[in-house]
Amino acid sequence: MEMVKRIVICAAVAASTAAGGDFSLSIGNAFAALVPGGATAPVIKKTGNQFAVRMQNCDSQDRVQLNGVAEGLVQGQRSSAPISIDAASPGIYVVSPIRAQSEGVWVVSLSATCGSAKAGALVPIGPQGFLRDKVKLLPRAATQPEIDVVLKALNP
């Protein structure tokens, strides 16, 4: 019985590792994507609410995919807007809204995969940039109800 228990535990660990249980996103200011004195992705020069995204615990950066969209609540109506995702270095990206979201409240919904592993994040955007203390990291892409909750919290 003990042997069976051990085999089951090992199988569970192997399964979670294969599924990338620790794969996650890290969100920071855009300058975190640029390494002073390092070589040299071209500087990504955009104004406005840029932020950086880093893939954590992905064992192979060429298996990474990152997608996202800006979701907003403008005068009580839901709206979506595209975003730009630029690679700064392997596993590190700079995310920028394509156009400034000057009206309403907005959150960027990110979804990422590393092989079969998934991760997501909801990154609220304020007038001075992303709202670090309101970022939500998720083990998968955010659902519409989760996005709605964040938008309503930004729009009291």
Added chain:
Amino acid sequence: MKFDLPLAKAPDSIWTAIEASLTEPRSSGSGHPYLPRRLPRRPLWIAALAAAASLATAIFIWYRTPRPAWEVVRLDGSPSIASKPMAAVAKIGVGQWLQTDASSRARISVGNIGTVEIAPNTRVEVVAARPDQQRLKLARGEISASVSAPPRLFFVDTPAGAAVDLGCAYTMKADPDGNGLLRVTLGWVSLEWEGRESLVPAGASCRTRQKTGPGTPYFDDASPRLRNALADFDFNGGGDPALAIVLAEARIRDTLTLWHLLSRVDPTAREGVYNRMVDLVPLPNGVEKDRALQLDPSTLKHWREELAWKW
């Protein structure tokens, strides 16, 4: 046994042959094998004329070759270039000064890598305009630079430090004594002076002082108590009391300031700075305490890169 060789006179034909070879014209492959080839004689004046012509050509080419110069646009009032009022659009070359008065402003296009706005009451000089280095000197006043270029291509010199663009936008102020303030709005700027370096990211500032150079960077939303104590520490010999205030007031993102202080405090105070940093942000993988306290460069670099995600 000693032998005396008999003396013999050389036949006259030898001397005749030698004299003949001295006077006959030489051609390639011909002539006496033991005598040097004689150069044909030319009048000296022809050589002098050729040299003068070469020199004149070189001067002409140098004069006509366009000098690197930056375009300047007048934004307000009447800025001057090389002490003369400028037109609406003008050029400024290496070694020339641009000056604004209380009511004038201008914008310089730095090659094709960015722009620098010159605020009122400002005096700047173009120091270099080369493909590998674009350099401005700020004698006094304020500029706002926005540069999109590989790092370490654009520099602004002040009496108390050089701002080195690492991909950024920033404002730089300097007074006639060389005291100044750098404020970064995008990317990073390195402020350097005599071996001292301060790395300043967007949202942060760094003071400079004549004869001291760059101070310690701080985020603009740091508490006034922290900022005042930091200025005391950097420029007024504030020592341990000032450091204690900085440590007490520090938040997570003030680890930018603490990271710089690691190498600027006395070794006896270094562990206190380290401990405060670790209280605020757990030590990342790959950073070891001993190496950090020894100021190992690669350890500090890695630590800074990890901390930047929290700033």
